Structure formats: C-alpha cells, structure tokens
Amino acid sequence: MPTATNDSDGSDGIQIDLISGERMNELATMEKIRMILDGVHDGNIVILEEGLTPDEESKLIETTMAEINPDGFNGIEIETYPKGESSNSSLLGRIMGNDESGAKLTVIGPANRIETLHKDETLISTLVSRS
Numbered sequence: 001m002p003t004a005t006n007d008s009d010g011s012d013g014i015q016i017d018l019i020s021g022e023r024m025n026e027l028a029t030m031e032k033i034r035m036i037l038d039g040v041h042d043g044n045i046v047i048l049e050e051g052l053t054p055d056e057e058s059k060l061i062e063t064t065m066a067e068i069n070p071d072g073f074n075g076i077e078i079e080t081y082p083k084g085e086s087s088n089s090s091l092l093g094r095i096m097g098n099d100e101s102g103a104k105l106t107v108i109g110p111a112n113r114i115e116t117l118h119k120d121e122t123l124i125s126t127l128v129s130r131s
Helices: 021-025 029-041 054-067 091-095
Strands: 016-019 045-048 076-082 104-110 114-119 124-128
Touching: 029 045, 029 054, 029 104, 054 076, 076 114, 076 124, 104 114, 104 124
Parallel strands: 016 045
Antiparallel strands: 045 104, 076 104, 114 124
16 A cells, blocks of 8 residues: 655654545445554554445444444544546535545544544545554
8 A cells, every 4th residue: 555654753743545436446345444443442544545335434433432442443534635627516515425426535533532623525634643
C-alpha cells in the first residue's frame, strides 16, 4: 500500500495510506472495511481516492462502533467531498452521501488524532496530532 511517512530521522511520524480506486474495486465490502480499520487501528490516516458507497460507509461506521474500546480504540473521524462537478447529483445529495458516481475523496483517521477544522466542497482542513 502506498504510504508517506516522516520517519527518515527516526522521529515518530504520521503515516498516510493513499489507496487507489483500482485497488478498492478489487475488494469485497468487508475486505475494504478491514483494510481501512486495520490502518486506523495502527494510527494511520487513510485516504481513499474514490471513497465508499453509502452502504459501505454505513457498514464501516457499524463495524467501527462494535470495535470501540474505552481503553484503546476511540473510533474514526471520516470526511468526504466530491472530486468534481461532473456528477448530476444535487448538492444536498452529495452532502448526504447519495452521489452514485463514487467520484469522491475520503479521509479517515483515528478519532483521537484527527480533528476537522474546516470543510467545504473544495477543501478539507485537518489538524492531526502525533499522540
């Protein structure tokens, strides 16, 4: 899986997993969810090139809720935005995740490490902590 880390100097960096739409299309729903949650459990930020379908996103949230542990895993933070205006869906439909084109970028990370500062149709601004 392609990753970006800042550990060349031995410091504790933040790993970012960039997952292509092609790779995600090869996987079944539960394989996608497991790959995402395994990365987030490890403290990584996961970026999906094409996002998840509304059903897959619901299953991700359901699985996450079942894995939350007060002494360990705190859950996920997830933000999605459309990649372009080529879709004919309405703004409300895209916000609610009803865009059937799947043409969206999704950022997923540990709830205790990622905080969304700003989100609009063209920008997700996030603060990521190291601990």
